[in-house]
Amino acid sequence: MSMIWKSTTAIFLFVFLVSGNIIGQELLSVKKSEFIDNVPDRRSEFAQVKEAGDLYQKGIGYVAQSLNLFLNAHKLNNYNPELNYNIGVCYLIAGPKEEALSYLLAAQTEDAEISADIHFLIGLAYKYQNNFSDAIIHFKMNKEVIQQKKYKEHQELLPISDKHIQECRNGRDLLENSIDINLKLVEGNVNSEFDEFNPQIIDSSLFFSSRRGVEKDSRSPEDQKFFEKLFKSSTNNLSIKEVNKEINNWSENVNSTLLAKFDKEHFVFYSSDSGLGDLFFAEKVKGKWQLGKAIKFINEKDSRESSASLPLSGDEIYFVSNRKGGFGDCDIYYCKKDLHSKWSKPINIGGDINTEFDEGDVFVSADGSKLFFSSKGHNSMGGYDIFQSDRLQDGSWGSPQNMGFPINSATNDITYSEDENGNFYFASERSGGKGGFDIYCNKQPEPVVKEEVVAEVEEPEIPAELIPEVKIDVPLSLPLANLNSETVVLPETPVKQELVEEDFVYRVQIAASRKEMNPNDLFSRYKGGDVIDHLFVENWHKYTIGGFLTFKEAAQYRDACGVKDAFVVLFKGGYRLGIARRPFEAN
CATH class of the missing domain: 2.120.10.30 (TolB, C-terminal domain)
Structure with missing residues (x-):
């Protein structure tokens, strides 16, 4: 099985100039038939899509104009994955950079195979929102996809992703120790x-x-x-x-x-x-x-x-x-x-x-x-x-x-x-x-205005016999706390923090079929008692077991589960990254 990623006529090259923007990034082609999708009102707006692409090609100084035209077209069709992708790229270049996230996520939701660099771009957008942990997840996912699929034309993104991962870790530390300056x-x-x-x-x-x-x-x-x-x-x-x-x-x-x-x-x-x-x-x-x-x-x-x-x-x-x-x-x-x-x-x-x-x-x-x-x-x-x-x-x-x-x-x-x-x-x-x-x-601090000191006047004490007695009725249905109950201390479970935080999970795949397998065939293949998860992806029905935090644990289960051709796959949440033949590098 091979995953086909969409692209335009050129290889995606990322050149980081003095401004730090991504330059030379190719936009995706928006097909007229898919954008119009039998909605007549979209015909006139498609001309703006073409004009936006032409402006983008003229240089970074025109990207803001290109973005505005794409956004106009987006009002009539906000589901087109290529259009959402292009808007995300334009925001990453022209800003505000953090606005790119929702469009890139929408592009991936509509088409998980929208581009080979989609996780890299989503990582950038999360980073510009100071969401460094989620940014690290997607930079790592970008690396894993490139390595698992052996995309030679995207190898240049591997060291760039490593640099961004380290910057995100720096960002988390600096954010936790921010200085008191306005x-x-x-x-x-x-x-x-x-x-x-x-x-x-x-x-x-x-x-x-x-x-x-x-x-x-x-x-x-x-x-x-x-x-x-x-x-x-x-x-x-x-x-x-x-x-x-x-x-x-x-x-x-x-x-x-x-x-x-x-x-x-x-x-x-x-x-x-x-x-x-x-x-x-x-x-x-x-x-x-x-x-x-x-x-x-x-x-x-x-x-x-x-x-x-x-x-x-x-x-x-x-x-x-x-x-x-x-x-x-x-x-x-x-x-x-x-x-x-x-x-x-x-x-x-x-x-x-x-x-x-x-x-x-x-x-x-x-x-x-x-x-x-x-x-x-x-x-x-x-x-x-x-x-x-x-x-x-x-x-x-x-x-x-x-x-x-x-x-x-x-x-x-x-x-x-x-x-x-x-x-x-x-x-x-x-x-x-x-x-x-x-x-x-x-921002200079506001001048301190000295408050006028007012001498305190001692109030006369009210005789107790003049204070009316107030009786408060407590409803019988009101639950009262047991003040004598002992505090329950929950034991802490040691975990590998970064793996938990970044939500990477290893599973063991025991079967895959073009047609959905019936329970008898599935249980004749696997005789264990663990829960089998069924996932339909890339037109295949895939059956996996477990949720292991380390490759070693998953490999041990693979070797002991009784299925000779079982193998380990890496997931991020519900997203299947691919076969894991080696430990995923946490760094």
């Missing part, structure tokens, strides 16, 4: 339905980058989102002002952002128009911004330098680069200024902070004592998490600490910065914002 969206017009990120407080103004735009604006060829633009907002004024229009020699067809104040006159900009990127100086000349020279002691010809930060002392600069020789794709580097104001060559900050995964968005505090950065490594709970490292007495950096909930989430959390008073800002893809990445800050 967050809020930055007020005013700073956030929008588009991406906002890289907040920086400079000279009492909040500078930030946004990928907002209108249809006529230029888009980046990399993802078809609008090019980044730089804005600023006064901390005392909720309005915003586009800075790009103030800058001379500035191209609109370029991704760029303000990163840090370099000294009294100069600032550091990141700019990219070719997929790579370099760091530049900028300064105000006669009240107008002037984009200056590239920072030669940092930039390399064939690498991308995408983030930079300096302490107030100005004697060192930290930056992120994907140059060769690092621990991962993007690492954190630094340069130091000597006594003659000459900058050193870039130095990798080291393997205690850099990992085999991406690091980014570096920020050093004004006094140089704290280093903040985003990373997909260490004990991240999903995508990029924000980490803090403290300066040690010898000048080196201590072990990075995950900043935990609520600063970090199961989505991407990036571009952390602080002002000199310790107020912090960062960008996050989490739900509850206006769309895409939004900028959050710490």
Whole structure:
């Protein structure tokens, strides 16, 4: 027996970009006849299904539009499994990511064989709801399906699933030990339905980058989102002002952002128009911004330098680069200024902070004592998490600490910065914002208002003879507790917590038939007294016994049950994953 999984013309490839979204994911083909299903009103809506698929193919910047068209079609046919699947994929890319779950579950309910990656996608959706335990279940089920069915074209999902499983375990630990911090969206017009990120407080103004735009604006060829633009907002004024229009020699067809104040006159900009990127100086000349020279002691010809930060002392600069020789794709580097104001060559900050995964968005505090950065490594709970490292007495950096909930989430959390008073800002893809990445800050506690102290007045005691006697009748039917009864202590049964929690069960299959077996034939095959479960799946009647928590227990029963060709199968609830020829790995 072989299970046939539906797919489109291409193999499913998952590429995790800087944003952490899934890109290159193929949608499923929605057949016109199955969508209309003899309902005339659905004919006009099917055109939107086709248009949605065409928009999706144009790039990530169009996925939100594609999603809206799919949702319109869903109003007339909410049972079509391919349509539900496509809506789930679009939500995972365009957000809100947690909204994907109900549609992916609906797709699987209507067609259990909808796709080979359905459990992987459901795992992602559970993860984005902070339901880490159920997410682990489906990532493990995804691995088991691929391994049992030997899907060679989906082998790349195995290590990715392992990474997500570890992130979910990190998430459970961090959620249980969340920190007491109140967050809020930055007020005013700073956030929008588009991406906002890289907040920086400079000279009492909040500078930030946004990928907002209108249809006529230029888009980046990399993802078809609008090019980044730089804005600023006064901390005392909720309005915003586009800075790009103030800058001379500035191209609109370029991704760029303000990163840090370099000294009294100069600032550091990141700019990219070719997929790579370099760091530049900028300064105000006669009240107008002037984009200056590239920072030669940092930039390399064939690498991308995408983030930079300096302490107030100005004697060192930290930056992120994907140059060769690092621990991962993007690492954190630094340069130091000597006594003659000459900058050193870039130095990798080291393997205690850099990992085999991406690091980014570096920020050093004004006094140089704290280093903040985003990373997909260490004990991240999903995508990029924000980490803090403290300066040690010898000048080196201590072990990075995950900043935990609520600063970090199961989505991407990036571009952390602080002002000199310790107020912090960062960008996050989490739900509850206006769309895409939004900028959050710490909510300052309300001022404590001292309550007026009122002197207590001693009330005069009422003589007992003046208090009326009140008689309360208790109905005879009211059950009364036995106060002398002993407390009953239930014995605890030791179990393997993760297996119970994730609901994996081994059973022994003793028979399978295209036609339902009658009891005489079934009991002549198996002469034991255990309950036989009957399951009809894949057009086969399958008969199994038991519910074992370990493969070893199931294998022992298989060998002793008296059925020579019995074998062990793995179930998750009522879902049969397949034959288990070896122990299922709990890790």
